[in-house]
Amino acid sequence: MQHAKPAMAGLAVLAFTAACSPSQPSDTNQDNMALQAFPAVTDADGYVDTNFSATYRDHLRTLASDEFEGRAPGTRGEELTVDYVRSVYEQAGLVSMTDDTYTQMVPMARIAPSRVTNMQFSGADDSNEFSYRQQMMGWTQRITDAVEVEDSDMVFVGYGIVAPEYDWNDHAGLNVEGKTVVMLVNDPGYATQDESLFNGNAMTYYGRWTYKFEEAARQGAEAAIIIHETGPAGYGWGVVAGGSPVRFSLKTDDLNSHRAKIEGWVTEESAQTLFNHVGMTLDEARERALSSDFTPIELNRQMSMIVENEIEFFETANIIGKVEGSLYPDEHVIYMAHWDHMGTDPISGAIFNGAQDNASGAAALLSLAEAFGQGEQPERSIVFLMVGAEERGLLGSLWYGEEPLLPLDQAVAGINMDMQNMYGPMRDFVVVGWNNSDMQDVAAPFVAAQNRYLAPETNPETGFFYRSDHFSLANKGVPMLYAKGGIDHFEKGKAYGREMYEYLFAELYHKPADEYDPKWDLRGMQQDLWVYFRVGYELANTRRWPQWAPGNEFEAERLATDHLRQD
Template identity: 60%
Template sequence: MKPLIISAVALAVLTACGPQQSEQKTTTEQTSAEKQPADLTGSAFNPNFRDYLKTIASDEFEGREPASAGEEKVVSFIENHFREWGLKPFDKEKDSYRQPFPLVKIMPYKVSDMSFSGENAPETMNYRTEMMAWTMQVTEEVDLSDSEMVFVGYGIVAPEYDWNDYEGLDVEGKTVVMFVNDPGYATQDPELFNGNAMTYYGRWTYKYEEAARQGAAGALIIHETGPAGYGWGVVAGGSPVRFDLKRENNNMDRAKIEGWITTESAEALFAKQGMTLEDARKKALDKEFEAMPLNAQASVSVKNKFEFLDTNNVVGYIEGTKYPEEHVIYMAHHDHLGTDPVREDDPIYNGAQDNASGTAGLLAIAEKFAQQPAPERSIVFAAVGAEESGLLGSAWYADHPLFPLAKAVGGINMDVMNVYGPMKDLVVVGYGNSEMDEYVKPFIDEQDRYLTPNPTPEAGFFYRSDHFNLAKKGVPMLYAKGGNDHITKGKEWTEEQRAKYVAEAYHKPADEFDPDWDLRGTQQDLSAFYQLGRSLANSRDWPQWAEGNEFEATRKETEEQRK
């Protein structure tokens, strides 16, 4: 059976009730006229989506690099539509939808090899081929000299999992070495952390942050393709340039050196201790694990150039009629990688799927809301910047929100929409993390579809898009996309298309708008996302994180602030 797109009549019924009520509505209550198959033109939800996508992904927008002329064009495009539709601006005093935020661009132009001294010193590790190192400190040079090395297992402090690799340990000025991912993935034990699915504590970003909190001067992660989710080429093959938010302390609270070492380098390091890498892993997985000195000192230096830039989020909202500070958030990132002047054949990274598609989806949903009576709670539309540089725009928004995030009901993030046609399923990244899955389910059921988890939870995709920064503040977020079960061509065909995209177009100039894309699947998803937001905005519900989830405690802490 083809997926169903809900008619205006059915939609009015559904949006007047919460998810629990809508589940009680049976398909027999709808007339055959109300149950129409997906529009073959791909315009069932909002026919303008295709035009928005085509425009944002065009060469005119020059790849939308942060703080570039191309980014100015996409920011203007979004804010002009927000204004046209009557959305209220983020900055009421200036009547501006722009939320400016400052960036620093850090460009390491000279990185030394990593050398060692001491009783068990390994051979020098060569930059890029055997190790990667950089600094997030905004300074012209850092010099890590004879820093004592300590093996800290997985480098995790997780009270909810009764896990602390740093317990009783002083690493001030030292260099910590740790495994990537978390103990759940390593053991495949569903009772340990989250089993095969990576938790927040498995992300490399968390490990560097925790090392800095512990006072470490250096933080090195052991790269392994399986638990990392990508090969060494991803770590060492790209540009060493990094972006970050400009901070008053110039990131001097970060470790001097952050980096990776290859599996082979780690093997050589542990061999000096009379151990194999597997021996080290077994120690790290022991609940009684204690950090182990490596009897070696590390030295490495980095010389930087840097510049300060200004870029923008674009934020507009529809004010709620009864509870204006309570709000539902729609989010998508408008930036991409810009241009590469060295490439003569095709220098523009258009970022059509990633993420002109999500930005176009944000616009399509905002336009739909603007055409309807305002809901009881507010609806916020945040097109954030610098996602490709480290989720920086959403991080800034999370620290400087339009409304207090304690009063955020929940959110929907759109990043890389489906361009392959109607699907039987909707893939939820981080399935089971929160009740947002349950809230969207009735609207997926209405389309004769089913929810399914991301097939590669070990890759930690839930922690690699903008919703993550709101999740860290306790806001339950739905990050769902497309599906893998095509309505007529099946799973194998869809998997082939997605693999082809990753191999040939992801973060490459080939990610361009294709007029032959079948956008009916996007229309399915946009319809469900719209209904979910409107339903929550007209309810008194407060979705929660799943029991034991790493963000559950933060959400509970905000309950008092909502009263």
């Protein structure tokens, strides 16, 4: 293992001084503290003092203010956000990679359904239908005025997975061209809790509903339906059916014609009626789907459905700056966070300021950009990738993954910052996607230097690793670290940390109440910023190339580019 170099001598903005004794933060006096960044050592209690880069709180407060109107793509809030981030990049001395604008425009389509019929079924014996929102949800990701599926034969394809590294193919020997495939959510590992099957309780990429729709389309299906179950999905039917039916997509040359015409969900109870027609219970279907030699089941039903849309095209921005590497400028480390949130409610006028989701991560990226931009030049380049349209389906990062400004085969690794810790110093540094890559090994010594410990996420079955922007780069083979302070508070213990975590998701997440609070204890944020900085500095100034764990679903993509690298 290679070791980090000493701290950069000229890095005035990152004075690696010994931490002072910890003290409790006041409500607002931190705003006026002198600029002092992330200490390299800690006190006897193991956490850094209350001094932190004063600009972090300024960035957080500004981005989460009412003036920015919830930072929705395609709005005045986006314009203000782009101008603000650009000004920070310029002052930090970052290089623009797009004609001095620091922006990469992302072509978007808004797909608003004006008419969605019930899902209708016919067969040899009778016909019936599932009602929209109550028993089924359906839409199209095709950018078109209307799609129609008529009398499409239905077939149950188990989990709908084709995973060579797990020797699993639910579509083996089956032609689903023009058919409607019906699938279970999650993957066989979760269903069995068998650690030797897929990744046991922890969801793999193959368990994500997005993958299942993509695979169904690759197989030529006309429609793709997932059976909803609260446990393996990680959320109730209300999440599926209760949200806005409006969809967003990238505007590509094929206008998403490669997607299945219809994508959707049916309730568990509704799915049972489909299996009744072939003399089978849903439980029996689940059991058969757990075999690696599973044979698809014809359901002897035909499905029909129509979706009509209103289409609107617009652009949003990724905001990108770079610190040029002195020796290996094409090789680069990526810091990323999303700047966007949900905007303003058109009826009530309430502003969804998204302070924690994700002004907190955007402010972290800006603080790191200032630190690296004003320091000595690293050997490898460092890219600061502020992506848009995360709340619209990770679309800004997806576009960057398809249209990178530096080749992704030369991306050393990346760090994603989404929904940061606002609740004080935490002993645990929680890695989302535990043991997915050796990126957590890179972080480990810096976490230990703070008298902290690495910890896996507590709910890996929900697949959070595949639900933030780093996934778009991981899917291209780039090892990504997605980690942050957890719940084990240095002073108040795990009960307090768990209470704050539950409060965040119950009362603030995706609600107008997610606003900046001057009483937030940002000592934990200082901890994490220092780790993020040290990990990036280590990778930017050594010849290290992190790798995915053997057998990981992203390993093959990484290994395919090894021959392009300089060692």
